[in-house]
Amino acid sequence: MTKQKKKPKIYDYFKETEDPYAGGVAWCPGCTLELTARFVPKVLGNDIILVGCPCCAAPVLYGQNLGTWHRLSYFSSLMTGVASSATGISRYYRKIGRDATVVCFTGDGCSADVGFQPLSGAAERNERIIYITYDNEGYMNTGYQRSSTTPMGASTSTTPAGTISHGKPTPAKNVPLLMAMQGAAYAATATLSHLDDFARKLTKARQKIKEGFVYIHVFSPCVMGWRIEADMSIQVCRMAVRTNYFPLWEAENGRFRLTHEVSSPKPVQEYLRLIRKFSHLKETEINEFQQMVDRKYAVIKRLCVTE
Amino acid sequence: MVHNDKFMFPYEGAWSDGREKLLCLDTGSWRVNRPVLDKEKCNYCSLCALYCPPQCLKDMGDHYAPDLDYCKGCGICARECPRGAISMMPEGEFADDSAKR
Amino acid sequence: MIAQKGKKMVITGNATAAYGAMLCRPDVATSYPITPMSEVAEQLSAFRANGLMETEMVEVEGENSAMNVVAGASMAGGRTFTATSSWGLSFMYDAVQHAAGFRAPIVMVIANREAPGILAVSGGQQDIISVRDAGWIQIIVEEGQEILDTIIMAYRLAEDYDIQLPVMVNYDGFYLSYMATAIEIPEQTDVDHFLATLKEQPKRQVLEPGVALGCGTHGIEKGFVELRYRQCVAMERAAAKLDEIDREFGELFGRSYGGQIEEYRIDDADIVVVASGGVAGTAKVAVDTKREQGIKVGLIKLRLFRPFPRQRLVEALNGKKAIGVIDRSVGFGWDCGPMAMELRALTPEIGIVPILSYIDGLANLDITIPHIERAIDEVQSAALGKSYQEVTWIPLEE
Numbered sequence A: 001m002t003k004q005k006k007k008p009k010i011y012d013y014f015k016e017t018e019d020p021y022a023g024g025v026a027w028c029p030g031c032t033l034e035l036t037a038r039f040v041p042k043v044l045g046n047d048i049i050l051v052g053c054p055c056c057a058a059p060v061l062y063g064q065n066l067g068t069w070h071r072l073s074y075f076s077s078l079m080t081g082v083a084s085s086a087t088g089i090s091r092y093y094r095k096i097g098r099d100a101t102v103v104c105f106t107g108d109g110c111s112a113d114v115g116f117q118p119l120s121g122a123a124e125r126n127e128r129i130i131y132i133t134y135d136n137e138g139y140m141n142t143g144y145q146r147s148s149t150t151p152m153g154a155s156t157s158t159t160p161a162g163t164i165s166h167g168k169p170t171p172a173k174n175v176p177l178l179m180a181m182q183g184a185a186y187a188a189t190a191t192l193s194h195l196d197d198f199a200r201k202l203t204k205a206r207q208k209i210k211e212g213f214v215y216i217h218v219f220s221p222c223v224m225g226w227r228i229e230a231d232m233s234i235q236v237c238r239m240a241v242r243t244n245y246f247p248l249w250e251a252e253n254g255r256f257r258l259t260h261e262v263s264s265p266k267p268v269q270e271y272l273r274l275i276r277k278f279s280h281l282k283e284t285e286i287n288e289f290q291q292m293v294d295r296k297y298a299v300i301k302r303l304c305v306t307e
Numbered sequence B: 001m002v003h004n005d006k007f008m009f010p011y012e013g014a015w016s017d018g019r020e021k022l023l024c025l026d027t028g029s030w031r032v033n034r035p036v037l038d039k040e041k042c043n044y045c046s047l048c049a050l051y052c053p054p055q056c057l058k059d060m061g062d063h064y065a066p067d068l069d070y071c072k073g074c075g076i077c078a079r080e081c082p083r084g085a086i087s088m089m090p091e092g093e094f095a096d097d098s099a100k101r
Numbered sequence C: 001m002i003a004q005k006g007k008k009m010v011i012t013g014n015a016t017a018a019y020g021a022m023l024c025r026p027d028v029a030t031s032y033p034i035t036p037m038s039e040v041a042e043q044l045s046a047f048r049a050n051g052l053m054e055t056e057m058v059e060v061e062g063e064n065s066a067m068n069v070v071a072g073a074s075m076a077g078g079r080t081f082t083a084t085s086s087w088g089l090s091f092m093y094d095a096v097q098h099a100a101g102f103r104a105p106i107v108m109v110i111a112n113r114e115a116p117g118i119l120a121v122s123g124g125q126q127d128i129i130s131v132r133d134a135g136w137i138q139i140i141v142e143e144g145q146e147i148l149d150t151i152i153m154a155y156r157l158a159e160d161y162d163i164q165l166p167v168m169v170n171y172d173g174f175y176l177s178y179m180a181t182a183i184e185i186p187e188q189t190d191v192d193h194f195l196a197t198l199k200e201q202p203k204r205q206v207l208e209p210g211v212a213l214g215c216g217t218h219g220i221e222k223g224f225v226e227l228r229y230r231q232c233v234a235m236e237r238a239a240a241k242l243d244e245i246d247r248e249f250g251e252l253f254g255r256s257y258g259g260q261i262e263e264y265r266i267d268d269a270d271i272v273v274v275a276s277g278g279v280a281g282t283a284k285v286a287v288d289t290k291r292e293q294g295i296k297v298g299l300i301k302l303r304l305f306r307p308f309p310r311q312r313l314v315e316a317l318n319g320k321k322a323i324g325v326i327d328r329s330v331g332f333g334w335d336c337g338p339m340a341m342e343l344r345a346l347t348p349e350i351g352i353v354p355i356l357s358y359i360d361g362l363a364n365l366d367i368t369i370p371h372i373e374r375a376i377d378e379v380q381s382a383a384l385g386k387s388y389q390e391v392t393w394i395p396l397e398e
């Protein structure tokens, strides 16, 4: 058996930067949030200031008394104040002429909902901050309730499928698109099955933050809330990309580009069947879901310039 | 009467300090299934290590070995290995394995 | 050292607040316009636009962000300033508490206004009353020059190593915020000198990129209790510290305000009126008139509301026969004004004396000299042992 000599380039990131986290932290087995949280500093470096708030990341990002689970500089804001706290930190460093990378790291419940106003404000003011959302499509920390990025049809603890209800009645808010439309210096989507793509986007974020606001939206399935098998979370990410449910794109100063175009997308049903929060959906609802995916994809596709 | 020398925080305000040691959980004890590698099948492509959420697969030079102190047994490495080199085995089978951890 | 004479300008209370802030050279300032303090935001932006200050001005999209921005900047190590009023203060409430827990030495001015619920674009103190337990030091001032001087003193208090707490400097919205008076603007070098003492103190803990420090850790069990305890102890220390700073300010600038409380004709007084903010000025006139009529009345102007100036009040009120308290706000669930309620809590130290609560000046209604004279008469009568009404809503009884 000949061993492969050359590693994928992405592997370099893992070698260079020391993992700032403790080995054992309180994220569920198979949680993609854990991979996201460990991956981000590997690419951005350990000299960042992380700003977060209550969410599933908090039990690890927050300290406990004097103790802490990681070696990153961390500021714990409120769900309502992440982008604005980061603004304050970044403005102070600008004032004293210090080069510091301020990175917001929150769930979708913060960025799409209760923290949306400051996020939108920071984007509009073109603050020099990187905002990373890990999107698990709901409020997981409080018990898997719906958020405004929960997709149509998903059964959550506040939109449970029942005899009358078929899950969440409205489609998800497209936060990365909104950020791009607000004129972010750089806005992008990413996911964990495509780590090379994610790494390239984080590297770009580091450059673009010199020009202005950077937003990265990371599709991060939640094992518990979505009711998927722990070993399937990366497969779910991959299938989300292959079905165009979660297209990978970037927008640099308003210039859109698909970073991973899928040549013959699979039907979204193949994605839905991996996830039990969709298990109640009937054929007509799956068709509707497919139409919604197609519509959303068409919008991105039309915005993108082909290379 | 509160004595200041009883304070645990060295400065005013709620600050955590990870400059010396970090908190750490025994996440290895959560494991129900354990990843077991068939070295013959492995071609050292490193995909398992990339995807492992706790990043606990250690580079052994020609293959990867899970750090059983932290491996949560999620099975992602086994699922993602393109060569099917990792299988998930019930923890119980290693019960009397002295080299368990 | 004695400060140079500053140049005099006739400016509004809001502009005075902006000058006060500018002189303290904040690193980061924010504010979101709201009547009656919008002018503070405009003035600061104008200073910035004309290169008069180097502050990073963040034109936020709401008050909640205004507070979060200054909280972040403060914990990164900056000197920060913001301003708001009423609904704005309500909208930032979570961040107001958060900043105090962080021990962020922010200075915020508030042009006091009625709180939401019943629409009122008018003055009152309900806004600060509703945040009295947020962990902020609260100082209430009476007039224009006091706004400017108190902002400078507020930085000395907030950033003091032994305190490390945010400070609210309150002045009457509408009256004081819009009223133009002659203000002496101190020389920058003198303000710099006054604030320089802070540099000789140990450095407070701030964020450091790449250093494993987390600001705002979970307080677990005893850890939580310790953090709260230390917040409270620092708050207690602030009272005497304000007296000290006020004295020092007086020595340098020739103006001082009594620190925690201002005592007016108290020494030989039998009865006392307690008031805060601009109404204290009116009350002094009423006290003088009543003195001429032979009533031995004095006035206490409550400057510090949090921490409550307990010790100074006990000393000043000891042996007095009755007290009247004028509140420009209400205390839900305690049939009296909030300041009256807090004064009642001094009973074990000052003895059981009639404490008469007056609710007046809500929604910009004037607290007139006759209103205060009436109160003085009633307090005097209570002091003589006559029966009295505990709470009087003056506008409803006129």
Ligand SMILES: Cc1ncc(C[n+]2csc(CCOP(=O)(O)OP(=O)(O)O)c2C)c(N)n1
Pocket (backbone or CB within 6 Å): A054, A055, A056, A057, A079, A080, A106, A107, A108, A109, A110, A111, A114, A136, A138, A139, A140, A141, A142, A147
């Ligand atoms: C202002 C406010 N409202 C409610 C909460 C309670 N809360 C804590 S975590 C959370 C959900 C967070 O959801 P999300 O940001 O999507 O992160 P996730 O838990 O999914 O990781 C909520 C609602 C809060 N912390 N702050």
Ligand code: SF4
Pocket (backbone or CB within 6 Å): A026, A027, A028, A030, A031, A032, A033, A034, A056, A136, A140, A141, A221, A222, A223, A224, A225
């Ligand atoms: S609840 Fe979901 S998002 Fe939260 S740690 Fe568990 S798997 Fe991850």
Ligand code: SF4
Pocket (backbone or CB within 6 Å): B037, B041, B042, B043, B044, B045, B046, B047, B048, B049, B063, B064, B080, B081, B082, B083, B084, B085, B086
């Ligand atoms: S993914 Fe499979 S083949 Fe690749 S290194 Fe891991 S075990 Fe070996």
Ligand code: SF4
Pocket (backbone or CB within 6 Å): B035, B051, B052, B053, B054, B055, B056, B057, B066, B067, B070, B071, B072, B073, B074, B075, B076, B077, B078
């Ligand atoms: S089972 Fe999961 S935690 Fe354990 S090594 Fe494999 S991927 Fe990592």
